Amino acid sequence: MRICLIGEVLFVDNPLKYHFTWDLLGDLTKGRPNLGPLIRLEVYRLMMFTLRDTLEREVGTGASDRIFYHSGNLAGQELYRHVIKDAPNLPAFVNAVQEAMKSLNIGIFRVEKADPEKGVFVFTVSEDVDCSGLPELGYGVCTYDEGFISGLMESFTGKKFRVKEVDCWCTGDRTCRFTVDRIE
């Protein structure tokens, strides 16, 4: 095993003990015959924000943000591969993302601006799983969502994207707004 430091993020070469595969989501019909696939949103947020607290203490704010972003990016890629699967064009992609995010109760996804030529987009997510209803903090908290959207866009286009949350429930807005820019 080889461990290297890129920026402030530790990368460990394969074989990883915790390498993600879609199988890790499990057989929910078999495994949860009585409780089913749903848990309370508080439990998801309890895990997310305690994990973030611990990461920040262990590796610092910048590195924990990058870990959240990269994790979200991986989730976006995996969701594209296993749920969206293939989108022939932008309207089909947007439609499939909307459907997936609604059916999985992630949030209500909308496109505010799309310029595919320039690779510039603005997306919004309302009733976002990560932040809707949180206290106003003066900063956005949806770093995982930034990565998630970048992973979806990169899987769809084959290009790299930088995603930044510019409005969030935690900045006093009632929808999360993301600028999405292709990296040339």
Ligand SMILES: [Zn+2]
């Ligand atoms: Zn947000």
